[in-house]
Amino acid sequence: MPTGVQKELYVLRRRPAYEKFVDSSFRTIAISMASMVALILVAILIVVFWGSLESMGRYGWKFLVTSNWNPVDDEYGVLTAIYGTAVTSLLSLLIAIPLGVGTAIFITESFIPTRAKNIIGLMIELLAAIPSVVLGLWAIFVMEPFLRPLLSFLYIYFGWIPFFSTQPMGPGMTPAILILVVMILPIITAISRDSLNQVPISLRQAAYGVGATRWSTIINVILPAAISGIAGGVLLALGRAMGETMAVTMIIGNSNNFSWSLLGPGNTIAAMLANQFGEADGTQVSSLYYAAFILMVITLAVNIVSQWLVKRLSLKY
Amino acid sequence: MTGEATSISGDPPSNLYYKPGLRRNRTNRIFTLLSGLFSFVAILPLILVLTYVIFKGATRLSISLFTMLPPPPGLDGGGIGNAILGTIIVTCIAGMIAIPVGVGGGIYLAEYAREGAFSRFIRFGTNVLSGVPSIITGVFVYDIIVSSRIILGSSYSAIAGGVALSILMLPTVIKTTDEGLKLVPDNLRKGALGVGASKFVTITHITLPMAFTPIATGVVLSVARAAGETAPLIFTALFSYYWPSGSDAFFNPIATLSVLIYNFSTQPYQVQNELAWAASFILVVFILAMNILSRWIGHLTSK
Amino acid sequence: MTATSSPRPSQISTDPCISLQNVTISYNEFEAVRHVYCEIPRGKITALIGPSGCGKSTILRSLNRMNDLIEGCSLTGRVMFDGDDLYSPNIDPVEVRRRIGMVFQQPNPFPKSIYENIAFGARINGYKGDMNELVERSLRQAAVWDECKDKLKESGCSLSGGQQQRLCIARTIAIEPEVILMDEPCSALDPISTLKIEETMHELKNRFTIVIVTHNMQQAVRVSDFTAFFNAEAQEGGSGKVGYLVEFNETEKIFHSPAQEATQNYISGRFG
Numbered sequence: 001m002p003t004g005v006q007k008e009l010y011v012l013r014r015r016p017a018y019e020k021f022v023d024s025s026f027r028t029i030a031i032s033m034a035s036m037v038a039l040i041l042v043a044i045l046i047v048v049f050w051g052s053l054e055s056m057g058r059y060g061w062k063f064l065v066t067s068n069w070n071p072v073d074d075e076y077g078v079l080t081a082i083y084g085t086a087v088t089s090l091l092s093l094l095i096a097i098p099l100g101v102g103t104a105i106f107i108t109e110s111f112i113p114t115r116a117k118n119i120i121g122l123m124i125e126l127l128a129a130i131p132s133v134v135l136g137l138w139a140i141f142v143m144e145p146f147l148r149p150l151l152s153f154l155y156i157y158f159g160w161i162p163f164f165s166t167q168p169m170g171p172g173m174t175p176a177i178l179i180l181v182v183m184i185l186p187i188i189t190a191i192s193r194d195s196l197n198q199v200p201i202s203l204r205q206a207a208y209g210v211g212a213t214r215w216s217t218i219i220n221v222i223l224p225a226a227i228s229g230i231a232g233g234v235l236l237a238l239g240r241a242m243g244e245t246m247a248v249t250m251i252i253g254n255s256n257n258f259s260w261s262l263l264g265p266g267n268t269i270a271a272m273l274a275n276q277f278g279e280a281d282g283t284q285v286s287s288l289y290y291a292a293f294i295l296m297v298i299t300l301a302v303n304i305v306s307q308w309l310v311k312r313l314s315l316k317y
Numbered sequence: 318m319t320g321e322a323t324s325i326s327g328d329p330p331s332n333l334y335y336k337p338g339l340r341r342n343r344t345n346r347i348f349t350l351l352s353g354l355f356s357f358v359a360i361l362p363l364i365l366v367l368t369y370v371i372f373k374g375a376t377r378l379s380i381s382l383f384t385m386l387p388p389p390p391g392l393d394g395g396g397i398g399n400a401i402l403g404t405i406i407v408t409c410i411a412g413m414i415a416i417p418v419g420v421g422g423g424i425y426l427a428e429y430a431r432e433g434a435f436s437r438f439i440r441f442g443t444n445v446l447s448g449v450p451s452i453i454t455g456v457f458v459y460d461i462i463v464s465s466r467i468i469l470g471s472s473y474s475a476i477a478g479g480v481a482l483s484i485l486m487l488p489t490v491i492k493t494t495d496e497g498l499k500l501v502p503d504n505l506r507k508g509a510l511g512v513g514a515s516k517f518v519t520i521t522h523i524t525l526p527m528a529f530t531p532i533a534t535g536v537v538l539s540v541a542r543a544a545g546e547t548a549p550l551i552f553t554a555l556f557s558y559y560w561p562s563g564s565d566a567f568f569n570p571i572a573t574l575s576v577l578i579y580n581f582s583t584q585p586y587q588v589q590n591e592l593a594w595a596a597s598f599i600l601v602v603f604i605l606a607m608n609i610l611s612r613w614i615g616h617l618t619s620k
Numbered sequence: 621m622t623a624t625s626s627p628r629p630s631q632i633s634t635d636p637c638i639s640l641q642n643v644t645i646s647y648n649e650f651e652a653v654r655h656v657y658c659e660i661p662r663g664k665i666t667a668l669i670g671p672s673g674c675g676k677s678t679i680l681r682s683l684n685r686m687n688d689l690i691e692g693c694s695l696t697g698r699v700m701f702d703g704d705d706l707y708s709p710n711i712d713p714v715e716v717r718r719r720i721g722m723v724f725q726q727p728n729p730f731p732k733s734i735y736e737n738i739a740f741g742a743r744i745n746g747y748k749g750d751m752n753e754l755v756e757r758s759l760r761q762a763a764v765w766d767e768c769k770d771k772l773k774e775s776g777c778s779l780s781g782g783q784q785q786r787l788c789i790a791r792t793i794a795i796e797p798e799v800i801l802m803d804e805p806c807s808a809l810d811p812i813s814t815l816k817i818e819e820t821m822h823e824l825k826n827r828f829t830i831v832i833v834t835h836n837m838q839q840a841v842r843v844s845d846f847t848a849f850f851n852a853e854a855q856e857g858g859s860g861k862v863g864y865l866v867e868f869n870e871t872e873k874i875f876h877s878p879a880q881e882a883t884q885n886y887i888s889g890r891f892g
């Protein structure tokens with residue numbers, strides 16, 4: 001058609017239709033893939049909510065405060081699992097915060113050579129990579145037998161306290177709490193470490209400059225400056241602890257009977273789902289969905305607040 | 318003139334020597350000791366778990382472990398060959414779904430999206446999705462795939478398990494792709510667009526290859542994490558005592574290492590317990606190897 | 621003239637407060653300043669001048685062991701203060717910093733209230749007097765009282781850069797060290813505040829020894845009694861420039877009849 005050397009050399013000077021098509025369809029594909037995230041999230045919420053409608057209608061709020069879980073009479077209340085979820089996650093947090101923040105301080109302030117710091121940091125990252133089912137196996141065969149005499153001691157001498165009021169006889173809440181500590185420690189350590197590293201050196205200099213000691217600097221100046229990031233990490237860990245399933249299921253004992261005792265078996269919402277969901281039918285399924293919905297809403301709220309806190313930190317410096 | 322340089326509380330200036338007995342110095346030593354102790358306690362579980370997994374798992378290592386099926390309760394011998402193969406199959410299915418979708422989503426966020434409500438929402442959703450408890454992902458996939466028998470009428474299947482794992486991998490892949498692409502300097506993009514390359518060509522030929530390392534690192538890590546996940550599999554992929562065979566492999570229940578560990582750890586038979594330790598050993602070795610691989614990829618290109 | 625044959629120890633002062641004896645400071649392998657001999661007289665203001673990167677801040681930080689915070693920073697030679705070598709192993713750096721205070725190049729108030737910014741240092745130094753009175757007095761001396769007397773409870777970071785710097789000076793004054801080190805304290809200040817700070821320094825020098833780094837020749841002339849001129853020179857075989865002390869003398873002499881040609885060039889702006 002056209003004449004002239006130029007046009008023959010650059011036959012693609014005008015973009016052919018197929019190239020435009022590739023371009024625009026690629027864009028469309030990318031958008032739809034990004035939308036998948038939103039789609040899945042909304043679908044999960046809908047599915048879980050839909051599944052729990054029957055149980056919600058039947059038990060309403062009472063579901064949260066009654067503790068009989070009885071497939072025979074078809075009566076369900078989730079208090080035992082809520083108590084278990086709250087107690088295991090909060091107590092494990094209570095132990096993991098000082099450990100994690102202490103470790104983070106130890107590997108960010110210059111107590112030990114950089115090499116040693118990196119090795120400890122690496123080991124903690126690897127700890128995060130160990131699958132929870134392996135930790136559960138270890139808890140069953142190693143930790144719990146080792147722990148039992150100690151817990152029996154608690155029972156014998158402090159049995160009058162409701163929390164120690166049952167004889168430890170195998171899986172129970174305490175080993176579950178300890179294994180949760182192992183699982184959330186890396187999260188708290190990693191995020192605390194990042195937050196501490198972001199505190200500008202000039203603040204350190206300021207404190208040392210007026211004659212503060214190392215720990216006075218850490219406690220009065222550095223930790224307060226890093227606190228919002230650390231708090232975000234702690235909340236993230238809380239969300240993880242509440243939703244953690246396998247290790248807890250394997251070691252908590254899966255008891256549906258309510259007990260205050262931390263030495264005896266208990267249950268968490270996640271463990272209950274893992275245990276019963278596959279074999280349940282009727283109202284039990286719906287009740288499990290209801291429990292899942294509660295877990296989902298709480299973890300979502302915790303996660304959103306933690307994201308907000310972590311973002312606030314990155315805005316400040 | 319000299320006498321005026323007195324300290325604030327009126328005491329004569331003390332000398333400069335380190336005084337170990339001073340309260341502040343004692344407090345400091347205690348805190349330092351404490352934080353060191355905490356670090357030790359923090360790495361102790363890793364050391365203990367690895368030691369046990371190696372001692373209890375590696376002793377059971379043999380050829381038959383890889384080639385044989387788990388024995389029926391009460392019998393000796395056997396292996397976990399089907400679970401090893403199953404983990405590979407399910408993880409591959411998950412990767413084949415999560416990697417394209419995740420990379421695509423990441424490309425959208427980094428290359429197309431303007432700062433706006435939609436991209437903020439997607440980024441937010443990605444973070445939220447990564448916080449959803451994995452057991453709930455299992456419930457979700459059970460509901461839409463297993464109980465609805467939507468995939469060729471099969472209920473529990475390798476595909477259902479793969480889909481569940483892919484939902485877990487997705488946020489990580491999106492995030493690392495997004496962040497990896499953002500590291501590519503904008504000049505390169507402008508340069509390519511400036512010589513008349515289309516956006517598609519720019520992304521596939523310039524920016525994606527440049528961002529290969531961080532993306533690969535993230536993908537490898539997410540695969541490692543998926544391989545160890547159990548909760549989403551227990552009522553999606555379920556378990557099987559047989560070899561996955563032919564195309565049926567995808568549409569039937571399938572054994573995986575992680576579910577095998579879960580099931581066998583609670584059985585009252587020593588043989589099964591030993592197999593659970595052996596499976597843990599293989600899983601942990603695989604996961605640590607993947608972690609080291611991802612570090613190595615990062616190291617390789619940082620030079 | 622090379623760094624190694626640098627000037628003899630100056631014998632001007634009869635009452636040295638801090639004396640540096642053959643001090644060499646390096647960051648990892650890199651020597652930043654080398655072979656510095658210098659006696660900083662008590663109760664006077666000493667200015668350190670010299671081109672950027674010649675190691676003024678490095679020397680200043682070495683006087684109260686602030687370099688300890690920088691990983692890989694090491695010092696050879698001796699820094700004598702009050703009869704002790706600050707770098708001998710049994711010296712407590714915290715004790716050193718309580719008696720040798722520092723104001724930094726960049727203002728760095730604590731992210732606490734203005735009041736707390738002053739009170740924190742005083743408290744950890746064991747101050748037992750009236751804290752309100754101390755806060756007011758320190759802020760007044762640092763010429764920043766009028767600007768923040770109404771907002772003592774607000775964050776120190778809410779002040780302007782110049783005000784922040786004066787707050788940092790107030791914070792240092794409040795712990796009443798024997799020596800105050802100032803690293804370009806006025807670089808973020810307007811001329812009026814600069815003048816105020818300079819007046820403050822004149823008042824303080826009756827009680828304190830002051831060492832100040834400045835890039836402003838006029839300021840050195842206005843405030844200081846003694847001046848040390850540093851320069852940096854490329855070393856054969858070495859990477860980067862190594863700083864050294866060229867000349868140390870009364871400010872009057874440095875600026876009117878310098879002994880070294882390099883000094884003459886620098887102060888008259890013919891440097892390069």
Ligand SMILES: Nc1ncnc2c1ncn2[C@@H]1O[C@H](COP(=O)(O)OP(=O)(O)OP(=O)(O)O)[C@@H](O)[C@H]1O
Binds near residue numbers: 647
């Ligand atoms: N933290 C550090 N790590 C490594 N090298 C450093 C560090 N601080 C300073 N240096 C190096 O030491 C040399 C002296 O730096 P210094 O900050 O003392 O110079 P200066 O005279 O204060 O300069 P300026 O007038 O710009 O403040 C420079 O070459 C610098 O690169």
Ligand SMILES: [Mg+2]
Binds near residue numbers: 676725803
């Ligand atoms: Mg400087």
